[in-house]
Amino acid sequence: MPLFGKSQKSPAEVVKALKEAVSALERGDKKAEKAQEDVSKNLLLMKNMLYGTSDAEPQTDIMVAQLAQELYNSNLLLLLIQNLNRIDFEGKKDVAQVFNNILRRQIGTRSPTVEYICTKPEILFTLMRGYEQQEIALNCGTMLRECARYEALAKIMLYSEDFFNFFRYVEVSTFDIASDAFSTFKELLTRHKMLCAEFLELNYDKVFSHYQRLLNSENYVTRRQSLKLLGELLLDRHNFTVMTRYISNPDNLKLMMNMLKEKSRNIQFEAFHVFKVFVANPNKPKPILEILLRNQDKLVEFLTRFHTDRSEDEQFNDEKAYLIKQIKELKPLPDH
Amino acid sequence: MVSLPENMTPPLSCDNLGGVFGPDPTQYAMTSVLGQCCDDAGQVYLAVYLPTNTPIALKKFNMDKAKDEMDNIQNEIILTRQLRHPNVVVINAAFVLDNYICVVSPLMAFGSCRDLLNRHFTEGLPELAIAFILKDVLLALDYIHKKGYIHRAVRASHILINEYGQAVLSGLRYACRLVKNGRWQRNVHSFPSSTSRNLNWLSPELLEQNMQGYNEKSDMYSLGVTACELANGMAPFQDHPPTLMLTEKVRGFAPVLLDFTTCPQYSDTGQQNSNPNQAHGMPSDAINSGVGDSVGSNGNSLEGGGLASRRFTDHFHRFSELCLQRDPEHRPSAAQLLLHSFFKLPKRMNAPPLPQLLHPVIPLTKVVLGTESSEDFFGVADRLSDLDLNTCEWDF
Numbered sequence: 001m002p003l004f005g006k007s008q009k010s011p012a013e014v015v016k017a018l019k020e021a022v023s024a025l026e027r028g029d030k031k032a033e034k035a036q037e038d039v040s041k042n043l044l045l046m047k048n049m050l051y052g053t054s055d056a057e058p059q060t061d062i063m064v065a066q067l068a069q070e071l072y073n074s075n076l077l078l079l080l081i082q083n084l085n086r087i088d089f090e091g092k093k094d095v096a097q098v099f100n101n102i103l104r105r106q107i108g109t110r111s112p113t114v115e116y117i118c119t120k121p122e123i124l125f126t127l128m129r130g131y132e133q134q135e136i137a138l139n140c141g142t143m144l145r146e147c148a149r150y151e152a153l154a155k156i157m158l159y160s161e162d163f164f165n166f167f168r169y170v171e172v173s174t175f176d177i178a179s180d181a182f183s184t185f186k187e188l189l190t191r192h193k194m195l196c197a198e199f200l201e202l203n204y205d206k207v208f209s210h211y212q213r214l215l216n217s218e219n220y221v222t223r224r225q226s227l228k229l230l231g232e233l234l235l236d237r238h239n240f241t242v243m244t245r246y247i248s249n250p251d252n253l254k255l256m257m258n259m260l261k262e263k264s265r266n267i268q269f270e271a272f273h274v275f276k277v278f279v280a281n282p283n284k285p286k287p288i289l290e291i292l293l294r295n296q297d298k299l300v301e302f303l304t305r306f307h308t309d310r311s312e313d314e315q316f317n318d319e320k321a322y323l324i325k326q327i328k329e330l331k332p333l334p335d336h
Numbered sequence: 337m338v339s340l341p342e343n344m345t346p347p348l349s350c351d352n353l354g355g356v357f358g359p360d361p362t363q364y365a366m367t368s369v370l371g372q373c374c375d376d377a378g379q380v381y382l383a384v385y386l387p388t389n390t391p392i393a394l395k396k397f398n399m400d401k402a403k404d405e406m407d408n409i410q411n412e413i414i415l416t417r418q419l420r421h422p423n424v425v426v427i428n429a430a431f432v433l434d435n436y437i438c439v440v441s442p443l444m445a446f447g448s449c450r451d452l453l454n455r456h457f458t459e460g461l462p463e464l465a466i467a468f469i470l471k472d473v474l475l476a477l478d479y480i481h482k483k484g485y486i487h488r489a490v491r492a493s494h495i496l497i498n499e500y501g502q503a504v505l506s507g508l509r510y511a512c513r514l515v516k517n518g519r520w521q522r523n524v525h526s527f528p529s530s531t532s533r534n535l536n537w538l539s540p541e542l543l544e545q546n547m548q549g550y551n552e553k554s555d556m557y558s559l560g561v562t563a564c565e566l567a568n569g570m571a572p573f574q575d576h577p578p579t580l581m582l583t584e585k586v587r588g589f590a591p592v593l594l595d596f597t598t599c600p601q602y603s604d605t606g607q608q609n610s611n612p613n614q615a616h617g618m619p620s621d622a623i624n625s626g627v628g629d630s631v632g633s634n635g636n637s638l639e640g641g642g643l644a645s646r647r648f649t650d651h652f653h654r655f656s657e658l659c660l661q662r663d664p665e666h667r668p669s670a671a672q673l674l675l676h677s678f679f680k681l682p683k684r685m686n687a688p689p690l691p692q693l694l695h696p697v698i699p700l701t702k703v704v705l706g707t708e709s710s711e712d713f714f715g716v717a718d719r720l721s722d723l724d725l726n727t728c729e730w731d732f
Binding site: 050051052058089090093097100101103104138139146173174175176178179180219220221222224254257258261263264265266291294295298301302 | 399518
């Protein structure tokens with residue numbers, strides 16, 4: 001950007017100028033317009049230092065290191081995120097780009113920005129609450145997903161009270177925000193397998209009572225996406241304990257059997273992939289077995305006619321044939 | 337005659353449109369079907385936003401029919417919501433209703449450029465109209481590129497015209513990021529998904545899928561193909577099998593604007609006149625033939641031959657040639673092309689505003705405000721997809 005290319009501001013100067021401008025914006029005094037302009041200008045300068053422009057390469061590592069250090073010392077990242085709603089439309093995106101670049105910074109195997117954010121978890125909580133505000137939700141989403149790549153940060157988010165707000169965010173009526181929130185939610189629950197499994201085990205009751213509401217949502221997309229994610233979670237071998245627990249509960253089986261009959265073919269299909277786990281379980285608890293036995297003939301009949309047009313999907317047809325065979329062979333437990 | 341009041345200017349587009357429309361489905365009433373969109377994955381309706389009685393365009397996607405498309409549509413909505421430019425399509429609201437995703441956008445009263453070509457300008461739009469349109473598209477591309485995206489689907493059907501004659505670029509579901517992993521990539525290699533209908537417009541380097549990859553200059557090639565599409569009426573390579581289209585592009589044969597300098601000319605006896613392309617050993621099929629830097633010849637324009645008797649300016653020919661260069665390095669950027677002499681033509685020739693150049697096409701501005709057909713939300717197609725599975729009752 002030749003407009004600012006000539007200026008040779010040092011990283012410290014840019015950070016200082018930006019901090020002053022954001023503070024002025026926060027105070028909302030009479031010079032707000034000027035502050036807005038200064039925020040945009042300095043954000044762009046900072047972004048160009050990190051990414052380069054069409055005619056300039058990014059700054060050297062030393063400059064970037066200085067900039068990062070100044071950002072940590074000044075606490076500017078948190079200030080930017082707290083005032084994100086006050087920054088203009090393009091500036092919001094620049095904040096996210098600066099944040100994402102700094103976050104990825106590495107020194108050997110260390111990620112200094114990740115370490116820094118671990119000491120300032122307020123940054124993460126503020127970002128998560130960003131989904132409450134339409135005008136910054138998507139910007140916060142891009143930063144959150146970048147954070148979720150790091151196990152240490154994902155852990156802080158999963159174990160925070162704010163995590164349970166996601167069950168609300170994924171269902172908001174504005175489609176783009178809901179689906180962005182769902183991407184973040186999914187990333188948090190699937191990215192780091194051991195961490196996720198442990199979280200789900202420790203918080204089983206709370207998570208699945210919330211999850212139940214998503215599966216029963218009025219919103220088609222929420223219902224479909226959460227059902228699909230449930231299938232993925234249960235079929236992941238890291239979540240064996242969680243899966244065992246889930247498929248022991250007859251209420252869960254009933255829900256899936258009802259979803260097999262939903263109007264939407266996609267929901268039927270996703271429900272099939274959860275239902276199959278109940279049937280495939282070699283140690284079915286009595287209440288589960290009883291439901292399956294009570295519906296034995298109906299299930300065989302139903303599954304035989306289920307999605308017969310998917311002839312090219314071999315795996316599905318094999319699984320379906322297996323389920324039908326299993327259900328046909330079901331025997332009541334011997335009376336005690 | 338469509339006359340536009342002198343002082344009629346477009347509303348200061350972006351900022352005033354953002355939050356006005358709510359995501360509550362009951363506040364929208366559909367009046368009629370405008371057409372299909374997105375490879376027929378969606379339907380476009382003319383609708384009214386009831387709280388303000390504003391006519392809008394409402395796109396409905398049946399998500400139960402869509403498989404891979406669902407991600408594309410989702411990405412398109414999220415990306416479009418993060419772009420703000422007067423020449424980039426606006427999404428005012430997006431919400432879920434039953435198994436549909438509904439997307440609300442401002443009404444584009446002249447429809448897409450493809451609609452204009454199909455319905456009224458089968459042999460191409462007037463050159464001045466094209467200058468207006470392409471300038472707007474370049475402004476959009478300049479913005480999109482600077483924000484770090486490649487559009488990857490520039491074509492007449494993705495250029496919409498509003499009632500003021502402003503062109504707006506849509507079709508962002510094929511776009512990809514240049515900024516990845518916290519870095520600005522010089523080249524990308526990903527091939528756009530479900531793009532089979534865009535192949536004719538895509539650049540040779542994108543289609544080749546080789547190690548060099550491609551960058552935002554790929555869009556400039558597509559713009560060149562679009563320039564020919566707007567000028568000629570039909571899309572270049574229209575009747576070519578994809579492999580031939582690819583070979584031609586890779587060998588550097590670019591489409592041209594069809595006029596008497598580039599069209600093969602036939603005399604009354606059916607004898608072929610000297611065609612500059614022949615001299616270059618290029619195929620005589622003018623649609624895919626090489627750059628026809630004709631000497632203007634003797635001006636024996638033929639009666640009745642619309643294409644062969646018209647003449648586009650050299651500015652326009654040069655413009656499309658610049659875009660369609662085989663080597664992406666040689667193609668100018670969007671910002672550079674905006675300074676091209678082609679875009680000075682409308683002013684120099686004292687052109688009327690675009691809506692007048694599009695005469696006799698009448699914009700869809702007078703909307704019949706009726707609300708009675710809103711029950712159509714539960715479409716017939718939806719009912720057809722119901723399987724006869726609900727008859728079975730589980731015994732719990």
